[in-house]
Amino acid sequence: MNHVFCHKINIDQLKAIEIEHPLFSATLLLQGAQLIEFTPSHSTHNLLWLSDTVEYKQGKPLRGGIPICWPWFGNLDKNPEAIQNQISDSQNKITASAHGFVRSLPWQVLSISESCHQVEIVLALTSSEESKKLWPFEFNLEARFVLSTTLEVELTTTNTGHKTFAISQALHTYLPTADITKTYIHNAHNTFYIDALSHWKETKQAGRIGFSEETDRLYFFKTNQNSQPQNAKPQYELRVESPMQQQILKSTYSQSAVIWNPWIEKSKQLSQFKADDYQHMLCIETANVMSDHKVLAPNQKQSLKLELSQLS
Numbered sequence: 001m002n003h004v005f006c007h008k009i010n011i012d013q014l015k016a017i018e019i020e021h022p023l024f025s026a027t028l029l030l031q032g033a034q035l036i037e038f039t040p041s042h043s044t045h046n047l048l049w050l051s052d053t054v055e056y057k058q059g060k061p062l063r064g065g066i067p068i069c070w071p072w073f074g075n076l077d078k079n080p081e082a083i084q085n086q087i088s089d090s091q092n093k094i095t096a097s098a099h100g101f102v103r104s105l106p107w108q109v110l111s112i113s114e115s116c117h118q119v120e121i122v123l124a125l126t127s128s129e130e131s132k133k134l135w136p137f138e139f140n141l142e143a144r145f146v147l148s149t150t151l152e153v154e155l156t157t158t159n160t161g162h163k164t165f166a167i168s169q170a171l172h173t174y175l176p177t178a179d180i181t182k183t184y185i186h187n188a189h190n191t192f193y194i195d196a197l198s199h200w201k202e203t204k205q206a207g208r209i210g211f212s213e214e215t216d217r218l219y220f221f222k223t224n225q226n227s228q229p230q231n232a233k234p235q236y237e238l239r240v241e242s243p244m245q246q247q248i249l250k251s252t253y254s255q256s257a258v259i260w261n262p263w264i265e266k267s268k269q270l271s272q273f274k275a276d277d278y279q280h281m282l283c284i285e286t287a288n289v290m291s292d293h294k295v296l297a298p299n300q301k302q303s304l305k306l307e308l309s310q311l312s
């Protein structure tokens with residue numbers, strides 16, 4: 001690799017691209033196409049939360065940054081039947097790992113382009129005989145990272161086979177906070193959500209989202225049919241207010257978001273997570289889940305995009 005800002009490095013067992021640019025610094029792991037650090041030069045800290053106890057091991061999902069959940073989100077058995085039924089072998093269904101399988105596979109570097117304004121990196125993953133044992137379809141995935149003073153991540157799925165398939169997916173963004181009890185997510189007022197911790201009950205959000213207990217919710221943002229042109233891309237924008245910073249997270253080609261904080265008890269069970277880490281992180285996951293899952297016919301493409309910026 002012969003670039004000015006991008007350098008290939010190894011972190012323990014994993015390959016990564018480290019980027020030192022006048023406008024930002026960043027670290028992108030090839031395993032899982034997982035961005036684990038993005039620090040704009042005007043910021044004092046990484047805009048992504050990364051566990052202090054993270055383990056850089058081959059084949060092991062890492063806690064922090066932006067893991068990619070694909071071709072199913074969460075536990076397979078909580079997905080719509082169209083997704084569950086694609087895996088016929090019952091043993092495979094039982095052992096199917098949470099959040100799919102691409103977050104722990106090595107991706108290839110497809111392209112890197114650098115300028116004084118930004119760096120664009122595209123990583124790719126293609127179906128193989130191994131992947132077909134886990135999920136019997138042919139696909140191509142591209143994760144495009146555009147890094148500048150703000151961050152853009154776009155995941156594009158192409159169905160390269162002859163069979164239609166269904167996916168749920170998420171860009172599982174971990175954000176840092178100085179104090180979770182003083183952290184709020186705005187712009188979700190009146191939005192319906194499914195509470196995964198309360199028998200998957202549907203509830204309506206009133207006001208801002210705050211955190212005072214374990215939180216695991218799937219929010220569904222409706223595009224207003226009357227005010228949007230017919231071909232408008234589905235999107236929503238959330239503002240995170242915390243003592244440390246204000247961040248804007250904009251999601252495109254998505255009408256669902258997963259909001260997660262494990263709180264006290266669940267924190268004790270998580271890998272690469274200290275007992276009090278829940279106080280300093282939250283996840284807002286740009287998603288296509290449940291009724292927002294996607295069906296792709298042969299040759300069809302589907303994108304999922306997030307943009308992250310810091311306001312203050």
Ligand SMILES: O=P(O)(O)OC[C@H]1O[C@@H](O)[C@H](O)[C@@H](O)[C@@H]1O
Pocket residue numbers: 061074098099172216217258260270285
């Ligand atoms: O520990 P994992 O597999 O990375 O998952 C972490 C969390 O990810 C969230 O997206 C889920 O909603 C939670 O239920 C889950 O616990």
